[in-house]
Amino acid sequence: MTDKQNLTPLWEVFIRPRNGLHHRHVGSLHAADSALALQAARDVYTRRGEGNSIWVVRSSDIAASDPSFAEPNFEPADDKIYRHPTFYDIPEDVGHM
Amino acid sequence: MATAATNVPAILEIADDCLILGHRLSEWCGHAPMLEEELALANMGLDLLGQARALYAHAGEIEGKGRGEDDFAFLRRERQYVNCLLVERENRDFAHTMLRQLYFAAFMQPYCRAIAATSSDETLRGIAAKAEKEMAYHLRHAGEWVIRLGDGTEESAARMTDAVTELHRYTGELFADSPARADAIAEGLLPDPEAVRAEWDATIATVFGEAKLEAPEIRVMQKGGREGRHGEEMGHLLAELQFMQRAYPGLEW
Numbered sequence: 058m059t060d061k062q063n064l065t066p067l068w069e070v071f072i073r074p075r076n077g078l079h080h081r082h083v084g085s086l087h088a089a090d091s092a093l094a095l096q097a098a099r100d101v102y103t104r105r106g107e108g109n110s111i112w113v114v115r116s117s118d119i120a121a122s123d124p125s126f127a128e129p130n131f132e133p134a135d136d137k138i139y140r141h142p143t144f145y146d147i148p149e150d151v152g153h154m
Numbered sequence: 155m156a157t158a159a160t161n162v163p164a165i166l167e168i169a170d171d172c173l174i175l176g177h178r179l180s181e182w183c184g185h186a187p188m189l190e191e192e193l194a195l196a197n198m199g200l201d202l203l204g205q206a207r208a209l210y211a212h213a214g215e216i217e218g219k220g221r222g223e224d225d226f227a228f229l230r231r232e233r234q235y236v237n238c239l240l241v242e243r244e245n246r247d248f249a250h251t252m253l254r255q256l257y258f259a260a261f262m263q264p265y266c267r268a269i270a271a272t273s274s275d276e277t278l279r280g281i282a283a284k285a286e287k288e289m290a291y292h293l294r295h296a297g298e299w300v301i302r303l304g305d306g307t308e309e310s311a312a313r314m315t316d317a318v319t320e321l322h323r324y325t326g327e328l329f330a331d332s333p334a335r336a337d338a339i340a341e342g343l344l345p346d347p348e349a350v351r352a353e354w355d356a357t358i359a360t361v362f363g364e365a366k367l368e369a370p371e372i373r374v375m376q377k378g379g380r381e382g383r384h385g386e387e388m389g390h391l392l393a394e395l396q397f398m399q400r401a402y403p404g405l406e407w
Contacts, residue, residue: 065188086190089302096295097190100197 067116068094070101072108080112088113157341162217163236164338165278166226167380169209170237173227174388175258176202177395178245187248194295198255201288208281228399232392233382236332240324242379242388249303249313253321255296260357261328263289264350274342297361304365311366318367326375328354334380 065087071080083102088094094113103111122130134140179199186192210226241258245251266289269282303310329347331339338344362369378384398405 087188088190092298093302096298097194099291100194100295101190104193104197 065089068098068113069116069119070094070098071112071114072098072102073110074108075106077108080110083107085116158217160334160337160341161275161343162213163334164332164344165209165213165216167236167238167332167334169206169213169226170235171241171258171262172202172209173206173395174235174237174391175241175254176200176206177391178241178243178254179251181245182251191248195251198288198292198295201285201292205281205285205288208284212277212281224399228396232384232388235384235388235392236334236380236382237384238324238327238330239376239379239385240321240327242384242391243321243324244387246317246320247313248299249310250317250321252296252299252303253314253317255292256300256361257321257325257328257358259289259293259296260354260361261325261347261350263293264353265345265347268345268349272342272345278343293357297357300361300367301365304362304367314365314367318362319370322370323372323374323376326372327377327379330375330377330380332380 067085068088068091069085070083072083073080086094086097086101088097091113095111098111098113102108176199179195179202182192182195182199184192186195206227207223210223213226214221214223240254243250243254263286266282266286270279270286273279273282300314304314305311306314329351331347335344335347339346358369361367
């Protein structure tokens with residue numbers, strides 16, 4: 058008996074919402090190949106009109122940052138508030154930003 | 155002009171195909187081989203149920219006797235259902251189910267396109283235009299699976315070959331002329347199914363080529379569904395389909 062996990066590996070699904078500009082991660086699923094993964098993504102994640110474009114990526118093809126290295130990665134940014142564009146006066150005509 | 159005497163039976167033939175196949179797909183609920191297909195099968199079943207509802211409602215309006223969707227779907231006797239035999243065949247296994255879906259969708263997609271383009275009935279054109287997109291997806295979904303199962307493992311190939319042996323003989327009825335359909339064709343309500351046979355043949359040949367399957371030579375195609383002569387399994391199907399309305403007449407959600 059072949060390992061079922063290998064026959065249908067995990068895929069990450071990204072959907073571009075109808076009114077959105079970019080694809081967003083919505084979940085994952087199992088499928089044998091990219092064609093079936095796209096079909097399954099359509100059936101699992103777009104049943105309520107969620108989007109108009111689908112990407113699927115093999116989960117194993119995603120390189121992820123190491124959670125145990127989160128502090129060195131991200132904490133140095135915490136005290137550098139000057140990197141946020143909050144020190145400008147925004148003219149009223151610009152409206153909400 | 156729509157005439158009830160000929161057009162209602164012709165519309166019911168298509169509606170019954172959709173209802174019965176949709177019900178068959180609903181039987182997979184809770185039994186599908188994986189979650190992804192569980193949802194896909196239910197989605198496709200609901201597409202077909204939606205098509206059946208629209209067609210029944212339209213048939214009821216043309217008939218003008220106050221019969222609605224539920225009356226057609228739940229309150230007829232077995233001999234009054236005029237679906238083709240293919241759609242009532244049992245699910246058996248995933249290979250049978252996907253092949254049945256392929257055979258049906260490969261016919262219905264081009265047939266719906268032809269109805270949408272040529273029917274004299276505006277409502278029917280609208281229903282068919284919507285259904286064509288749904289059937290295009292069913293065709294692709296089922297086709298991809300037939301290819302992978304036919305050209306897959308030893309077991310999946312054997313199951314797919316069994317399904318072809320069992321089901322191919324029921325495909326002739328998709329194109330067969332019933333008296334109701336012949337009248338509807340003459341009136342311009344429906345296109346001749348023969349007009350889409352070449353496309354059906356080409357679709358099946360393409361999928362079977364990739365799936366390493368062979369279509370068997372069938373000397374005599376099975377038929378009888380359009381005259382209300384069904385297989386034994388149809389009674390069991392209707393018993394479940396009709397149970398709620400028979401047990402609680404007039405029940406509404």
